[in-house]
Amino acid sequence: MTDDIFENMPIISPTVTHREGENDEVESKGNSVVGSDSIERFKHLHNEGENAEGRCMSPFHTVDKAEEKRRLLPSKLPIVQCIARARIPTTQGPEIFLHLYSNDSDNKEHLAIVFGEDIRSRSLYKQRKGDTQSDRMIRGAYVGKLYPGRRDADFDKSTGLKLEFDSNGDMIVDKNTTYCDTTLVRIHSECYTGETAWSARCDCGEQFDEAGRLMGINGHGCIVYLRQEGRGIGLGEKLKAYNLQDLGADTVEANLLLRHPADKRSFGMATAILIDLGLIEIDLLTNNPDKIIAVEGRDRQVHVHHRVPMVPLAWQGEEGVKSKEVEGYLRTKVEKMGHLLSKPL
Numbered sequence: 001m002t003d004d005i006f007e008n009m010p011i012i013s014p015t016v017t018h019r020e021g022e023n024d025e026v027e028s029k030g031n032s033v034v035g036s037d038s039i040e041r042f043k044h045l046h047n048e049g050e051n052a053e054g055r056c057m058s059p060f061h062t063v064d065k066a067e068e069k070r071r072l073l074p075s076k077l078p079i080v081q082c083i084a085r086a087r088i089p090t091t092q093g094p095e096i097f098l099h100l101y102s103n104d105s106d107n108k109e110h111l112a113i114v115f116g117e118d119i120r121s122r123s124l125y126k127q128r129k130g131d132t133q134s135d136r137m138i139r140g141a142y143v144g145k146l147y148p149g150r151r152d153a154d155f156d157k158s159t160g161l162k163l164e165f166d167s168n169g170d171m172i173v174d175k176n177t178t179y180c181d182t183t184l185v186r187i188h189s190e191c192y193t194g195e196t197a198w199s200a201r202c203d204c205g206e207q208f209d210e211a212g213r214l215m216g217i218n219g220h221g222c223i224v225y226l227r228q229e230g231r232g233i234g235l236g237e238k239l240k241a242y243n244l245q246d247l248g249a250d251t252v253e254a255n256l257l258l259r260h261p262a263d264k265r266s267f268g269m270a271t272a273i274l275i276d277l278g279l280i281e282i283d284l285l286t287n288n289p290d291k292i293i294a295v296e297g298r299d300r301q302v303h304v305h306h307r308v309p310m311v312p313l314a315w316q317g318e319e320g321v322k323s324k325e326v327e328g329y330l331r332t333k334v335e336k337m338g339h340l341l342s343k344p345l
């Protein structure tokens, strides 16, 4: 047995590419796997500017680079359908409307956490064959609030809100009475460890809470919650990546050692969900410039007007996630993944 855990571990060749919507593909030139290299070799490649994970390593995202990335996005978005919506009073104060989606490209239940009664899913509210008012209330396609004894989903006596439909059963959206400004949006990727297991390896839980807090203040907004745990590699693989991190790898290196791209996620699902919710003009809470391009979509179906930074709370002098692990995690995002963050001096 060798002492160096990385000594005999095969690593992926530096020409790894991952395109939006493609099936987690790892392409390589020549030999697909380069044997007996160590993490140090990866560090060397990075220092020479070779792009081991097929992403822009430069902090300078030029227009050309952005357009190049946009062209790599899939031409078709997944078809999404909102299955159910329910009002959730929260422990934090604001009420939210939780939307559950099905889609035609994976079997996961992606979600939209909506702040604001007036943000409505086209697919949920569309009149369906044989639909009764009761069916519509039960799946959440109602205006205003439900109360015991209510009979009409499309009309709410207490607010006077009334839905209108065209001859296809599609909800008619009155542009004058709905949101015309930009809506605050967060695209959040699932992180069981950070959201549920109190992990201080990342700031995912804090980002989630902060997004909700801001939208609660606004009374308007949407968190699209995508089921792509561990930047798309799944929880089991992420746990292995954590062990590799404890053995000295950074977050990017750990993924590559496990033969995954540094970031295996795609955001077409989020674009499709935003379109379904009518959220075309948005402000996006993120530090990740690639996410902006990806969410807008290849044909710019969604427009990001402003990027709203997500500065870690601890960096703002507030109570937030603190650990040596989270510092390394954030440093790698900035140094290797081009995230727009700088630690205050």
Ligand SMILES: Nc1nc2c(ncn2[C@@H]2O[C@H](COP(=O)(O)OP(=O)(O)OP(=O)(O)O)[C@@H](O)[C@H]2O)c(=O)[nH]1
Residues within 6 Å of the ligand: 187, 188, 189, 190, 191, 192, 201, 202, 204, 207, 228, 229, 230, 231, 232, 233, 238, 241, 242, 251, 255, 285, 286, 287, 288, 291, 310, 329, 339
């Ligand atoms: N593979 C891997 N995934 C991680 C790790 N830490 C957190 N994640 C996942 O990273 C995802 C969150 O994405 P991030 O890359 O942190 O941030 P982002 O969404 O690209 O950018 P922001 O919008 O600025 O937050 C979630 O799916 C987490 O489960 C890690 O060490 N390894």
